[in-house]
Amino acid sequence: MSIKKxxxxxxxxxxxNLRNAPKVRGKQKIFCIGRNKTGTTSLKKAFQQLGYIVGHQREAERLHHKHYFAGRFDKFVRYCRYAQVFQDVPFSWPETYKVMDQAFPGSKFILTVRDSPEQWYNSITRFHGKLWGKDGAVPTADDLKNATYIFKGAPYNVVKLHGTSDDDPYHRETLINHYKAYNQEIIEYFKDRPEDLLVLNLTEPDAYQKFIDFLGIESDYTAFPWENKT
Structure with a gap:
């Protein structure tokens, strides 16, 4: 019988958490703060290959759904005590990186980006269409409200985050402007601390070398594993 049962x-x-806490105590935290569909899953896999303890994504998603819009960032700070590397929500959404920067001084941040905002938009709409849309179409507001990922209706947070309407939850201009503003805000925030932020496009030929140089480590690998390609 499975231990999960x-x-x-x-x-x-x-x-x-009890197993991980002593392993990560005193170690530098690393936050992957690029928006979803910028290679965050591949980045997660790369860290795991290197032996880093990565935060449990499903638990972070549960906390995010319950506390992000209520501004209960203390819940995320507590969660971060039990791993060293963090990616996806809530770390890929606005404001979280500022709280983590204050809560864990000396941390490093990786902002993953796509070749263009339009490429990111096309990727996220295709991916969400596969997950929640009818026959792969871009999801409607009703699709999102009835989706059962994490909790029923949790995917509707897409609308709450971007401020789109139920008539057009993936309004192209709104999402692209949100993506651009989010990235620029991070770059501005770290403009006087270049040693703390790496802006990384995983498709560039030297991306992996930039990654390990930023971490100050050596690796037997030469490229990122490619996950969830859309």
Whole structure:
């Protein structure tokens, strides 16, 4: 019988946290703050290949759904005590990186980007269409409200984040402007601290070398694993 059937979810989380806490205590935190569909899953895999303890994504998603819009960032700070590297929501959404920077001085931040905002928009709409749209179409507001990822209706956070309407939840101009403003805000925030921020396009030939140079480590790998390509 699977251990997942024997040990309740919350207990598994506590056991994992107890195992990880001493392993990451005192170690520098690394936050991957690029928007979703900029290579964050590939970045996560690269860190795991190098032996880093990466935060449990599903648990972060649960916390995000419950606390992000309420501004309860203290919940995310507590979550970060049990791993060294973090990606996806809530770390890929506005304001979280500022809280993490204050809570964990000396951390490093990686902003992953696509070749263009339009490429990012096309990727995220295709991906969400596969997940929640009818026959792969861009999801409607009703699709998002009825989707059961994490919790029923959690994908509707797309609308809440971007400020789009139910009539056009993936309004192209709104999402592209949001993506551009988010990236520029991060670059501006770290403009006097270049050693703390790496802006990284994973498709560039020297991207992996930039990655390990930024971390100050050596690696037997020469390229990123490619995950969730859309």
């Amino acid at each position: 024997i040990v309740p979810y919350r207990q598994r989380i506590r056991l994992r």
